Amino acid sequence: MTNWKIKIEEIINALRPELQALSEYIYDNPELGHEEFKSSKAHVDLLKQHGFEVEYPYLGIDTAFKAVYQGEKEGPSIAYLSEYDALPGIGHGCGHNLLGSTDTGAGIVLSKLVDDIGGKVVVLGTPAEETNGDKVTMADAGTFDDIDVAFCTHPSDGYFASGTSMAMEAIAFNFYGKTAHAAAAPFEGINALDAVLNTFNNINSLRQQIHPTARVHGVISNGGEAANIIPDFTRAEFYVRAMDMPYLNELKEKVIRCAEAGAMAAGCTMTWEYYETGYKNMITNETLSKRYNDNMKEQGIQMLVDARDSMGSMDMGNVSQVVPAINPYFEITNGKAISAHTVEFRECTKTEEAYRAMEDTIAGLTLTALDLIQDTDLLKAVKDEFEQAIN
Numbered sequence: 001m002t003n004w005k006i007k008i009e010e011i012i013n014a015l016r017p018e019l020q021a022l023s024e025y026i027y028d029n030p031e032l033g034h035e036e037f038k039s040s041k042a043h044v045d046l047l048k049q050h051g052f053e054v055e056y057p058y059l060g061i062d063t064a065f066k067a068v069y070q071g072e073k074e075g076p077s078i079a080y081l082s083e084y085d086a087l088p089g090i091g092h093g094c095g096h097n098l099l100g101s102t103d104t105g106a107g108i109v110l111s112k113l114v115d116d117i118g119g120k121v122v123v124l125g126t127p128a129e130e131t132n133g134d135k136v137t138m139a140d141a142g143t144f145d146d147i148d149v150a151f152c153t154h155p156s157d158g159y160f161a162s163g164t165s166m167a168m169e170a171i172a173f174n175f176y177g178k179t180a181h182a183a184a185a186p187f188e189g190i191n192a193l194d195a196v197l198n199t200f201n202n203i204n205s206l207r208q209q210i211h212p213t214a215r216v217h218g219v220i221s222n223g224g225e226a227a228n229i230i231p232d233f234t235r236a237e238f239y240v241r242a243m244d245m246p247y248l249n250e251l252k253e254k255v256i257r258c259a260e261a262g263a264m265a266a267g268c269t270m271t272w273e274y275y276e277t278g279y280k281n282m283i284t285n286e287t288l289s290k291r292y293n294d295n296m297k298e299q300g301i302q303m304l305v306d307a308r309d310s311m312g313s314m315d316m317g318n319v320s321q322v323v324p325a326i327n328p329y330f331e332i333t334n335g336k337a338i339s340a341h342t343v344e345f346r347e348c349t350k351t352e353e354a355y356r357a358m359e360d361t362i363a364g365l366t367l368t369a370l371d372l373i374q375d376t377d378l379l380k381a382v383k384d385e386f387e388q389a390i391n
């Protein structure tokens with residue numbers, strides 16, 4: 001009987017220099033969302049060297065790719081999702097350089113096994129996680145229609161099991177009034193600033209009656225031009241967040257009514273639009289998550305459960321609503337509490353501890369894929385849970 005764990009360790013050891021070089025190259029060349037030309041190409045080049053067929057650009061997105069390794073025998077399709085976008089000013093403060101080499105690395109390791117055990121490996125390069133995440137584009141375009149299970153892992157300051165994230169819509173309101181001299185003839189004006197202030201006050205009242213886990217937060221992005229002119233145009237941008245889609249839709253309608261009422265009271269007209277991509281909430285597939293956690297435990301790593309239910313939003317949420325998925329975290333901070341989006345966190349991505357965590361995580365990801373490919377009951381249980389969760 002093949003000892004898969006030992007075999008996987010051997011493959012990872014051989015691959016480690018290439019993965020470390022990939023992460024360091026991307027660290028040295030930080031690129032913002034939809035500008036990740038070098039970063040996406042570095043992933044694509046490595047995947048091609050390891051025998052993947054690559055579609056790049058993918059779905060008309062210049063920095064997205066879909067890499068496929070079709071094993072010699074039929075079997076389930078396993079997807080690993082890579083990110084490689086950076087943050088303004090601080091480069092890879094979210095650690096997506098290491099995220100990319102971990103998830104792409106898992107895809108390459110699994111590709112060395114599927115000729116024997118069956119199945120197909122898909123590595124997706126998913127741009128712009130920090131802004132307009134293209135996992136949403138892919139989930140909407142049917143990318144996951146022929147995929148059985150999807151994984152994404154993220155560097156962190158702990159080993160956290162896959163949890164939840166908030167559903168989110170980004171809504172902007174535009175208010176239109178009429179200019180007038182604010183001192184000489186204010187009675188001839190229609191004050192678009194009042195409409196935006198009314199909207200904030202209405203939303204502040206609404207906030208008393210919303211679920212404690214929901215969030216509505218906004219800014220006035222255009223409040224008028226000068227104090228002696230009654231503003232004829234103002235704009236406010238909001239994020240509305242909730243733990244699930246039904247409540248998000250309910251809350252969104254209420255927020256829009258707050259703006260409609262604000263406009264009406266001021267005598268203005270109002271339009272609204274989505275100014276960024278909305279994200280769905282993350283639905284962790286618990287059957288899949290448990291198996292991954294067990295495989296990590298085999299390597300002496302205890303995944304912390306219920307510790308990472310995020311009050312933020314992420315594009316993996318949309319993926320988790322079209323295919324069974326998990327989004328666990330791996331520790332790169334050597335026991336220290338260091339949050340992402342900091343220079344300190346960025347520096348952790350280049351340490352020996354981080355590379356060891358990358359290796360352990362790749363092992364956990366590939367062992368879990370092996371289980372899914374070889375154990376049809378497990379795959380069925382994962383899919384049954386998914387069907388129940390989304391219906």
Ligand SMILES: [Zn+2]
Binds near residue numbers: 094095096129154
């Ligand atoms: Zn991130």
Ligand SMILES: [Zn+2]
Binds near residue numbers: 094130341
């Ligand atoms: Zn981030």
